[in-house]
Amino acid sequence: MAIESKLNKKGKTLFGARPNETIAIFIDDVNMPELEKEGAQPTIELLRHFIDYGGFYDRQKLFWKQVVDTTIIGCGATPSGGRNKLNARFLRHHMVVCIPEPA
DSSP: OTTGGGOEEOSSSEEEOSTTOOEEEEEETTTOSOOOTTSOOHHHHHHHHHHHHTEEEETTTTEEEEEESEEEEEEOOOSOTTOOOOOHHHHTTSOOOOOOOOO
16 A cells, blocks of 8 residues: 555554654545446545544554554545546545636
């Protein structure tokens, strides 16, 4: 996971930023992942799970990795073309600001 490579180990199962710092994870075009035929977006669901539970499960070493001192920032455009609508379960964690296009 790309997020994991930026984290420092703070304990056996605790990961996060260096002391007195916070990590901001910026995800550009967050609404670009293609929809599955059932309408799900697995990459968005993984991000939502990370935000909801404060970490992720390491499937190689078989233990939970708790992540602290991190913030997720997402940026996306209105749904059209290759961009898809994001589900409310993911959006509830974010402040959504709509900026109108210039005339």
